[in-house]
Each structure stands twice: as structure tokens, then as C-alpha cells.
Amino acid sequence: MNLTLVQELYEIIDSFPIVDVHTHVRWKKGAASNIGEILSYHYYTELANSAEFQEGKFPFDDPRELTRVILPKLQLISNTVQYDWLMTISREYLGLDASEWYPENWEFIFDRSVEVMDNPDWEEQLVAQSNILRVFLTNQYDDDLEGLDTSFYTPCLRTEPFVLWMGQPEQRKGLEAFLGREIRTLTDFLEVIEKTFTKFVRYGMGYAAMSIPVGFETRYVSEDDAQRLLNKMRSEGQLETKERQIWGAYALNRICDACRKYKKPFHLMIGVDRDVYAHGVPQGTDLFNSVNSMRGYDYLLNTYKDVRFPTAVLADTTGLELVASSWIRHNVYPSGHWWYSNQPTDIAREIRRRLDVVPKNKIIGYFSDAYYLEFILPKFRMYKFELALALAERMERSLVHPNMEPFTMDDALELAEDLLLTNPARIFGLDFSG
């Protein structure tokens, strides 16, 4: 590790503005109001619950009390990158050094956080200080987007209700309420998709997306089969497993029809196993499965050849499959490093693989998956450091590698800019010129 070179590269890359192509930020109030909200992020509550079992229970509704309760447990996770994110938030935004983080000091930390974060200008300051240019959101079809600042936020449509949850009566009722009438026929179903896309496009839609369970298989489904399944959902409620998969395949195809029509990408997020840990905190109960292949997506990727598919995978074991798909498939774009794979070891490996064999105009470097704007900076820094390391290594090896031209600092920075700015802009149709 050539520390000097890594640092030099990192500092320039860190000065790039941030385009964050996937977050869970709530646009009406993107920043936290206090450190308790920051600590309510599932990374902290789940790690605290794991380090010292609390039956998954914390005072989630009382940020002050949550701060008091979580703080003594942080020492047990001080080795983690998640703790490092928190310390970056503390230093950069609260002006508090890591040494301030001891249990007895919880009240001081909390009060200090309110002082900073409760300021009406806080969100604006945070965005300016962190040099965040654009933030993509995660939205449900019926989210209120009225008043959305489309010069900063890009809404993205989550498609689970259409694809995975249609068999749940309350979910179907939600869609029907949005449509304004019952969903009896496939025509009704197409119209609720159409109405959703029309709405999202009006607000500068980024893409449609889904967090896809392990074992999902895309395929052609006939209208007859789909109508039969819709009838069954309406008359009998939930479908059987196999039927749910068929409906899912049908519905995903229809969503991709809309993506095609409106020239919007579909962002695949592959490989989650939901609700497997029975004693976890909210959002801390999902895992992944190392046994999962991208083969289930062949139909979709082949059929929608004119739709772009940015793709993130949850399992390390799917990493090279994603790389190989992005290498030969024109419409697959490796996107970021997701959740359990969003840590230095797996980021480092995938960065190198992607830089070595995926066309450089196709790699989408990173997204934060943040729930509050405060997390964007520390998470991007984690990634940017690994990227700087990989680029520094590439510069060094180019000096002696028999096949390589000298790979200069300028080359490295251009590549970093491709991954962090140029590619996201082109692939998601953004315009930063203005």
C-alpha cells in the first residue's frame, strides 16, 4: 500500500461532487433531527442487538432515550466500518471527536446534535458541506411527490407491490385506491402501471427498481395465465408459491414494458432472503443466500434488450456472475456494492474485477443506500478510499507490468470520474451541464 499515492488520489476523488444513485432518503425531510435518528439506522440497532441481545427491542420512538441506550453498546462495535461512518458524521457534522463517544457523555452528544441538526438550514448546509449534487430516492407508487425539488432529488419507483405483493389484499387495495377503481383485468393492471409511470416521469423519474428474492425466475407468461392468477388472487387471496412466481414474472415483464416506453432503466437488486432472523430489529431481519444465480434473469435481459439494467447483487458469490454479465451483455451495468457486500473486503475485490474486464463506460461506482443524508458522505468515503487503493495499485503495477502502458494519475482520475459521475449521468439520463 503506497500510502502517499493512495492519499493523493483519495483527496482528489473526495473533492468530486456526489451523485448518489440509490438511497432511502425521505425527501420532505432528508436530514436527521438529532443523533438518535442517526442511531436508529438499522446498522446500529442490529449490531447493538447482535453484540448484546435486546430481543430486537429498542426505544425507537424516543431518539433521546435511544441515544442513551445505544451509546454504551457502541464500544462493542467500534471495530466496524459502520462505527467509522458514525464517527465521520460526528466529526464532520457535529464537530465532535471520537473521544467524546463514551456512555456517560450521551446527553452532551444528543444535545449537541439537536443544536446542529435542528437548525432550519441544516439540510442545506449538510448538502453544501458534503458536496452532494444529486440524490436518487426510493419511492412507492403512491408517495406524495408534490413539491419535490427535482433539481436535487430523483424519484425511483419500487415495484414490489406490483410484482411480489399483489396477492396481499391490503396491497392490492392500495394499488386500486391509486388507480381509482378495482383491478379486475390485466387492462386495469396495465393502467395502474401506466398511471404510476406517468406520475413518476412528471417528477423526473430515475428508474424502476426491485429488491428481488433469491431464486426469482423471469420468463414469458401468457395473458391467459396472468388473468387466471389475477382472478385467483381476487377470489382466494394469496397464491401458492409457484403461482406467485408466475405472476411475478408476468408483472415484471409489464413493468419493463413501461420502462421501455418511457426509456427508463430498471435497477435490479438481486438476492435477498427476507425475514429470516426472528429476533431482529426492524430492517435487521434479512439475510442473503450464497446459492443464487443470475441465470434466472436471462429471459428478462434478452427480451428487454432496449432497457438498461443497472444491477446490484447481495451475495459475494454472484459477484463474478455480475461482472461476466456486464462484460458481454450490452444492457447490464454493475452498480455499486450492496448491503452485506458493502464493506471493504468485497468492494475491493469487485472494483478490481470490474475495472479489469467491464467496459469503463458501463461501471456505476457506488450508491449509499442511505436513510438520512448524513450517511451519504461517510459511505461514499469508504468506497472512494477503496477505489483510490485500487487505482493506486493499478498505477504502480503499470510501471512494471509487461502488458500495460503507464497508467498515470490523470488516467486514474478520469476512470474515477467515469465511475462516479460520467457513467451514472449517462446511464440514468442526467444532465449536469446546467
Place this chain on the structure above:
Amino acid sequence: MNLTLVQELYEIIDSFPIVDVHTHVRWKKGAASNIGEILSYHYYTELANSAEFQEGKFPFDDPRELTRVILPKLQLISNTVQYDWLMTISREYLGLDASEWYPENWEFIFDRSVEVMDNPDWEEQLVAQSNILRVFLTNQYDDDLEGLDTSFYTPCLRTEPFVLWMGQPEQRKGLEAFLGREIRTLTDFLEVIEKTFTKFVRYGMGYAAMSIPVGFETRYVSEDDAQRLLNKMRSEGQLETKERQIWGAYALNRICDACRKYKKPFHLMIGVDRDVYAHGVPQGTDLFNSVNSMRGYDYLLNTYKDVRFPTAVLADTTGLELVASSWIRHNVYPSGHWWYSNQPTDIAREIRRRLDVVPKNKIIGYFSDAYYLEFILPKFRMYKFELALALAERMERSLVHPNMEPFTMDDALELAEDLLLTNPARIFGLDFSG
């Protein structure tokens, strides 16, 4: 690689006493009697058989002859870490330099080993020289534990006979002999478990454990179903595959009931494929399967929320699944680096993953899996060197990483102590204060 820093760290970590939480040492005579016994360890015979085929046959009953036969083959495996373990044994215990290991010198080496190892004080000297504080054993329910030195050895119960082998008449007879009557009912089965735990707890039981085949699935099994299967085993002998799995799930649940009652952990060792190589040496016929998930353990881990599950995985492909489970599940503890994953490349990756996202109080650094006490030191040194490397790297990156506080030598050593001493002591309920 900052060699100076790695070495400095390594040397301090090497000075820690060794707590070895999983071995196959035979407590009545833990050390070898000569180098032939050392060479009979399957790692050497299997590698020799692989490098120069012997139909899996060596003079296992004649250590002197085995030494003569194996020695010429060692040159073919001099690149391996297993050879390095042997050279450490040679240097540290026999005072013989690696240069002494040439075929014609076999007799000298053998005689020298007898001179050292046949000494009645040898075991004591070895333990003192290697600074071994405690050794966990692998025991069958009916092992003779009378006279066990519980200040040094911790017996651990292997549960395969209850869970996997009950359909084999001779295995069932063994359990019945131990119980003192036939196992006709589930009550009988519970009593043989109870009798076993009572015995083991009397000798300071560490944990129950099982080496679990690929594809094992834990689940609820009703008493009716279990009794029916027990009846069938008694009347018809072996069960069908699916039935064996159901019995296995039932029996594992009952073992975990006992773990709960006696507050003992269950050590999962996940993912072996037994007896797949037909021409191997004894214990050199098993492999693993890259297609295996921890999803099969959800029921167990959720149901026995008050039982600790230290967990080792055999497949590299399950490494991140274990990390993610340990990250969110309160009762999963990543434990060591097992068998085919017990080599520098895979140890290095898993150390980094664990240190980055698993609470530091949950990581169990290493166990040797040794068959003779002599192997504990070289195997721990292999691990400690990889740990020193990871910690040195962490110290270096902390100097320039935008999210990190300086990670000092003291921090590094404290983390090493957590992994090697503090965590094993707390998780397995040891007391080193005395």
C-alpha cells in the same frame, strides 16, 4: 506488506497463551510418541497420496516404516502450509533444521523424535514451551473421561451418533449400552441425551458439536413423527434419505434443548461431504460442496435464541453468509477457519470481513483441529501471522483513511486478545482468573 510492523505485531500476539477451542487431541496421551505419528496425520498422508498415488495405503501401524515411506514424498509438498507446520514441529520441538529433512535421513529424524517425544515429561514440556493454556477435546458420549485434567482439557460432545447415525444398528446399540437399556421411545432417547450431558457437565463440558453434511435442514418435528421414525429404525434398520433428515432435525432440536438446560453452546461445523474420494487415506476422503447455504439453520438459530452457536463453515462460498449471520444474529459467533478453508488465502479474507462488520466481542479467532498437541503451535502461528498482517494493514490504512481514527498498536493488540482469549473465554464460559 510492512514487514517490520507485521513482525512486531506477530511477536507480541505469539506471546499470548493459546486457548484452543477445537481439537481432536486424545487426552490420555495428547502428544505424539514419535515423528511417525506426526506424519500419520491425514494432512501428510493425503498429500503424499495425492502427489504420488499409493492407493490410499501406508503402513499406518508402523510409525517407523511410515516415516521411511513418507519422507521421500515430502519434497513434493514442500510448498504447502502443511509442510511448514511440520518444519515448525521439527525446529521447535526436535531441534532439527529443515535441511535435515531428506529421504536418506529418515532414521536419524525418527530416532531423534523418539528421544524427545518418548520422554515421560514430553507432554508437559511441550505444553509449557508452546504456552498452551487450555485445549478443547472432541469426545463421543461414551468416551472414558475418568481422570481428565479439567484444569487443562475441556471435553466437547460430538452429537453425530444421536443425530446422523441412529439408523445404524451398531450405533444405536452403542447408545443403548451407554443408557443401560433399549431406546424404544422418545423418552428413552431424551434420557440418553440427559445421561450424556450430565456426564459431560461433570467434567467441565465445553459445548456440543456436530460436523454437518451439506444440505442439512433444521425444522420443527412433531413427537409423533419422531416416534414413528424411531420405530422404523428399530424394525427396519436404516431410514430413507428424507426420513433420516427428519430424524436429524428432531434429534438436533433435542440436543439443543439440553444445551439450553445446561447453558452450553452448540458448535456448528457446516458443510462437509463425507466419503467422496474412493482411494484416499483414512480421514482423507471427505470434501465439501460450494453449493450450500446457511438458510437451513434458520429454524434452529431462531428457536434456540438462548443458545450460543459458535459456527465454522467449510466452504469459502459460505464465508460471507457466516459473516452476515454473525453481524445480525445475536447467537451466531464466527469461529475459526476450518479444514479446506484453513489456509492463508481464505483466512486472510475472512479475518478482514469479520473485523470490519462483526461486533468485536463475537469473533472467535481460531482453533487448531489438531490430532496431536504438537500441531497446535504451528497452526496457531499460521493464523496469528495472518491476523498480524490484517492488523498491520488496518493500522496503516487508519493513518490515511478518511473515516478512521488512528488505529494504534495497542488497539490492534487489544483486538487480537479479544479474538484469541477474551471472546473464547466468555462465549465458552471459561475462567482464566485462577
Place this chain on the structure above:
Amino acid sequence: MNLTLVQELYEIIDSFPIVDVHTHVRWKKGAASNIGEILSYHYYTELANSAEFQEGKFPFDDPRELTRVILPKLQLISNTVQYDWLMTISREYLGLDASEWYPENWEFIFDRSVEVMDNPDWEEQLVAQSNILRVFLTNQYDDDLEGLDTSFYTPCLRTEPFVLWMGQPEQRKGLEAFLGREIRTLTDFLEVIEKTFTKFVRYGMGYAAMSIPVGFETRYVSEDDAQRLLNKMRSEGQLETKERQIWGAYALNRICDACRKYKKPFHLMIGVDRDVYAHGVPQGTDLFNSVNSMRGYDYLLNTYKDVRFPTAVLADTTGLELVASSWIRHNVYPSGHWWYSNQPTDIAREIRRRLDVVPKNKIIGYFSDAYYLEFILPKFRMYKFELALALAERMERSLVHPNMEPFTMDDALELAEDLLLTNPARIFGLDFSG
């Protein structure tokens, strides 16, 4: 990365002659005639198609036009190792610096390439300049081998027509034409195998080989079952999936009978998913599947204990399975780094695993898989650089590793020679003494 040491090692290793144990070179004209042929290699057309979609269509029949069309796209893949191979070809063989590779210069590059490559001595010059000692070929049973220079080329038999494609009438007709009569019975089938082996052995056969689909399972198949399947193929054409697998297992066993009889290895190439990308260039439509195990090969490897099985795996997830198999199985030899795993990240990991636990006389370092002789040098250089890195790292760690003897430059070079020359020669029965 100790650049000086890496470079020093690399330069000596680069001076070794090249023995390339798997290529697709066409022996009648092994070298390209112009740069357009080089660019028609699927690596360039598939990456170009992926970077800027062309519906998989390029002017493959017009090398000059292909050069004009591909050149502007190369900038989009200038980050890739495949681009680096091309630049090595340009520098080493055409004397053209990388800076010459800009779109407007396509005609100059093409003309220059014709000037060099159209020279009747070109192939000879290339082989001498690249220090290529021997090249293994990929041949169909009916390839014309008359006049093959067996002092340089080693023919290897692809067995897909016998094992995978027998249900396709035109494929069966081809075999029948070669045999000189219809294949009605298993005896006919054995005779076409026998005739093929006799022919190949006459030309210095290297081995039989197959690129094996995901999920393939080897097993015993009775003659009755096989004859029944042969009858069905003859009467009804293609078999059902399950039947195809049974025929495949039968036929592979018979091929291995012939390998046994003629003492030839069978080279397994495990884990391809054919024709999954619908819009790819020729040879750019296949991917792999991370969910695949070597367990399906147990029967074959156990039964043919006297047949050597050099083995390459396509999936990174099978890497440690291959290492573990090579570690204990006497007749499995890890061979090279194949296709999607043939890039620095995965090569680096597998080199280290193999060097640490596989007997050093069993590791087959590398093969190029090249379609033109020009690719052999750049691909071997990519591998040799990763090998030099791994060996330099081993030298450095040996200075401080508690278990290791000093691992010297001489030791490193000897190991490199084992992997690159000694082992391939012994395992494939070559004689370089003459």
C-alpha cells in the same frame, strides 16, 4: 508490492519458453493475417458490443472493415486486460505504440499489420520471438491432421460430439461418416471412439477434453440403458433432458475407457452455460453459473483412478473446490485459469490457494485458450506477472513468517518452472529433452 522484486522475478519467468496446453489455434495457419483477424477474437467484438450495442453484428468477413468499425470503440474498453493484450500484440509484433491506436489511424494500423503478418515467415518469426515451444490444439474427431507438425503442435480431442451432441442427427451423421457406417449399436459407438483415438494417437494426442455444462453428473450407466437411448436417438431424434444426461454420462465413461487404454489424460473444463445471451457476437453468448459443484464428477474421478484429469473451472465459486480436490485426489490437477476467471483478481487468489495446499508437482500453471498464436504471449505475460507477484509476496513473507524457511529467488523460480514447464511436460507426457 515490492516492484523491484516482482520485476526481477517476472523477467526471468518471462524468459522461460512457453508450453501452452490449451488453445484453439488452427494449425494449418496458426497466426493471423492482419489486425482485423486479431480484432475478430470474441473478446474484442463482445466487449465492443457490450460497450456500444451493435446487435452482435460486425463485418466479420471483412477484416479491413472490421478494423475500421472496431477501432473507435476500443477507447471504451481501454481499461480492460483484453485491451492490454492487444497493445502487447501491437508493440511486440507490429512495432506500433499504444498511442497509434486512435480511430482515424485504423488504415495505417491495418496496413502495417498486413505488412508484418502477411509475410510468409511470419508464423515462424512470431514463434521464435515469443519463445513458444509447444502448442496444444483443440480438434474435432474429423479434423484433418495430415501434415501436422507434431514437434510443435499437440492435437487434443474435443468430445462434445460423442457426449453432448449425439442426439442431433447432423452430428450423428458426422460421426457415422467418420466411422464409415451407421452407429446402430454400442459396438459401433465404441468403434468410432476407437477409430478417433487411433487417429489422434498417431499424431501425438495430448488429451481428450470437454467443455462441460453446469449441472453435469457422471455416473454408471448400463449397456442396456445406453442402447435404449441410442435406439431412441435414431428413431425419434433428440432425447429429453434427463435422457441426454444419462447418455452423456455413458459416453463420457466410454471416452475415459479409451483414455485409460491409450494412457491419455482427460481435460475437464467445468461449468459453462451456453447460448444464454441472445444478442451477442459469435462465441460471445455464453456465461457461467455460480451454483455448480464438482460433486457431479465423483463417480468419474473415482472410477477412472488411473486416468489423469487436468481440470479447469469457469466459476470463481468452484475455485476452492478444485483446490481441495487437487489436494486430496491423486488424479485431479488444477489447470490454468479459464475464460471469465482468466483475469488478475481471480488468478491471483487461485495461484495463492494452489501454491499453499496443492502438491507442487500437480499444478498446471496456465494455458492461453488463444485462437491465434499472437495471443499466447500477452496472455502468458498476464499470468506470469500474477505468478511473479505471488512468488515475490511469498519470498517477503518467508523472511518474517514463523513457520517458513527463507523462500529464495531460486526456490521461487524452481516453483515457477514446475508450474509452467515441468508439470505440463510430465502430466501430458511431453519430452522436451530432444
